Every structure is written in structure tokens, then in C-alpha cells.
Amino acid sequence: MNLLFRVIVSTILLATPVLADVPPFPSTFRTQTVHVGNVDIHLRIGGKGPAVVLLHGYGETGDMWAPLAAKLEMDHLVIVPDLRGMGLSSHPEGGFDKASQARDLATILNGLHIDRFALVTHDIGNMVGFALATQQPARVTRFALLDAPVPGIGPWDEILKNPLLWHFRLGGPDMERLVAGRERIYLDRFWNEFSADPKRFDEASRKHYAALYALPGAMHSGFAQFAAFDQDAIDNRAWAATGAKLEMPILAVGGEKSFGPGMAAVMRTAATQVSEGVIADAGHWLLEEQPDATVKMIDAFLSSSE
Numbered sequence: 614m615n616l617l618f619r620v621i622v623s624t625i626l627l628a629t630p631v632l633a634d635v636p637p638f639p640s641t642f643r644t645q646t647v648h649v650g651n652v653d654i655h656l657r658i659g660g661k662g663p664a665v666v667l668l669h670g671y672g673e674t675g676d677m678w679a680p681l682a683a684k685l686e687m688d689h690l691v692i693v694p695d696l697r698g699m700g701l702s703s704h705p706e707g708g709f710d711k712a713s714q715a716r717d718l719a720t721i722l723n724g725l726h727i728d729r730f731a732l733v734t735h736d737i738g739n740m741v742g743f744a745l746a747t748q749q750p751a752r753v754t755r756f757a758l759l760d761a762p763v764p765g766i767g768p769w770d771e772i773l774k775n776p777l778l779w780h781f782r783l784g785g786p787d788m789e790r791l792v793a794g795r796e797r798i799y800l801d802r803f804w805n806e807f808s809a810d811p812k813r814f815d816e817a818s819r820k821h822y823a824a825l826y827a828l829p830g831a832m833h834s835g836f837a838q839f840a841a842f843d844q845d846a847i848d849n850r851a852w853a854a855t856g857a858k859l860e861m862p863i864l865a866v867g868g869e870k871s872f873g874p875g876m877a878a879v880m881r882t883a884a885t886q887v888s889e890g891v892i893a894d895a896g897h898w899l900l901e902e903q904p905d906a907t908v909k910m911i912d913a914f915l916s917s918s919e
Contacts, residue, residue: 635821635822636680638659642660643659652708657692657694658692661689663754664722664729665730665731667692667733668733668734668742669735669737674699675700681900696737696738697714698837704828704830704831709834710845711764715742716748718745733915735899740761743766743849753859764845765849766849788836809868809895815901859885867891870895871896890910
């Protein structure tokens with residue numbers, strides 16, 4: 614990432630996101646760009662109190678967390694990155710296995726002098742958060758995972774057979790050429806098919822995220838996130854083979870029309886303290902489809918630790 618772009622990114626105000634189309638973060642949040650290894654990670658930081666890290670998934674960026682961040686900043690220090698290769702973070706050629714991305718975050722948290730923190734994650738963010746929790750379990754106070762499986766954990770091989778998940782195996786230069794200039798068409802498929810009601814993923818949000826995924830290198834990075842699943846499964850199965858379990862309190866949340874209670878079933882194979890949460894009348898996009906119910910559930914889970 615060149616110097617000019619670093620300066621631009623580091624001075625963007627969160628009250629006016631890239632296209633000013635999605636709900637903004639509170640004006641009390643600041644942005645910061647942190648260089649870690651070969652990647653620049655874009656952060657949003659606000660609030661005061663026990664730290665909580667919010668990790669987004671595919672088809673979105675850290676912008677998705679604005680409604681939850683606005684609630685949590687009242688009594689938490691909230692850290693919201695764009696993951697490696699996504700959003701306003703830089704787009705390296707590699708490093709998309711989730712263990713490497715977890716090390717990105719650990720380095721950032723060390724630099725911020727944050728020793729212990731809660732995790733709230735969605736989609737691919739679940740996978741990065743899981744890797745971080747297995748690497749540094751003593752640092753993670755609580756862990757809420759929203760509506761996506763974790764490679765190699767629970768019935769992963771059966772999950773891969775679901776025809777809706779054909780995109781897990783899509784990628785490569787030809788696929789990148791096919792979607793170049795057509796990012797919105799490709800992403801609409803996810804927003805539509807994984808929603809209980811596609812209208813709840815509104816047009817402004819679609820334009821916003823489509824523009825971010827049209828940035829140079831963004832679709833390559835997105836495909837690389839999925840291509841790394843095989844390595845992620847190897848890493849997670851190696852961890853599980855040691856007999857280890859996550860011991861921090863975990864809330865496994867599924868959309869009623871998506872993973873539902875299956876999220877808790879998956880996590881009970883890898884953790885000892887798992888609570889189940891189901892968001893009624895929601896598909897995969899919980900914060901777009903049912904923001905109030907999702908924020909209430911996550912806030913209650915985090916507050917119960919204090």
C-alpha cells in the first residue's frame with residue numbers, strides 16, 4: 614500500500630463511511646491503520662472499558678458492526694478491524710489462512726496494550742476468531758460466534774456438501790476475470806440467497822459493499838479467504854486432536870432461517886461452556902435482518918461477564 618493511500622485511510626472519519634450509505638459508527642470512534650508484517654489493517658476504535666473485538670465476514674466489512682458498536686461503546690473499548698484483504702485493509706497476495714490472520718490480530722492487540730478481550734464474530738470472522746481463541750485462550754474472556762461454521766470442527770465435511778456453498782471451491786484467475794466489473798452481481802447472490810427476506814439487506818448497503826469489493830485486489834483476496842479453508846481445517850483438526858477445548862463462555866448464534874441451533878451443536882464439539890442463541894425471522898445477515906434482537910442478545914451475553 615503506498616504512502617498516499619495509507620494517509621487517506623488513516624484520516625477517514627467513521628461518521629462518513631466510504632460511500633456514506635451504511636449506518637455510520639458513532640463520531641466518538643477514531644480510525645487507525647496498523648502495519649503488521651506485509652499487510653496494513655484498518656481499525657475503528659471507540660469507547661472505554663473491557664475490550665471487545667468485532668470481526669466481520671465475507672460480503673461485508675467492519676462497517677457491518679456499527680449498530681452493535683454504538684451500544685457497546687457505552688461500557689466497552691470496541692476494536693473493529695477490516696480483515697486482511699478486505700474493506701480498507703490492504704490486499705496482499707497471501708496469508709489468508711485463519712491462523713495467520715489471528716496472528717495479525719494478536720500483534721495489533723499487543724500494540725494497543727490490550728491483554729484480555731472478548732470476541733464477537735460473524736461468518737469468516739468466526740474462523741479467524743476461533744483460530745485466535747485456540748492460539749491464545751487465556752486472553753479471550755468471552756466469545757460470541759454468529760451464523761457460520763468453522764473449518765474442521767463438528768460436521769464440517771457434511772456442511773461442505775450443501776449445494777448453497779458451492780462458492781467455497783470457487784476461485785482462481787479465471788473466476789476473478791469473470792466477476793471483474795460484475796462484483797455487485799456476484800455479491801447479490803449471497804445477500805439474496807442467505808437472507809430470510811432479501812429486502813432487509815437494503816440497496817444502500819449493497820452499493821456500499823459492492824464498491825469496496827470492487828477495489829483493486831479485493832475479489833482476489835475474497836476468493837483466497839475461501840481457498841484457505843482446507844488449510845484451516847487441517848490446523849483446527851490438529852488442535853482438536855490434542856484433546857484441547859475452548860473453556861471461555863461461548864454464545865453460538867444462528868439465524869432461524871440459516872444455521873439456527875446448529876451453531877451451538879457445532880461449537881459443543883470444541884468448547885465446554887456453550888450457550889445457544891437463535892435470532893427469529895433471520896437468515897445469515899443477522900445485523901441487517903434483525904439488528905435490534907441481535908444487538909440485545911450480544912450485549913446481554915457480554916454484560917453477564919461483568
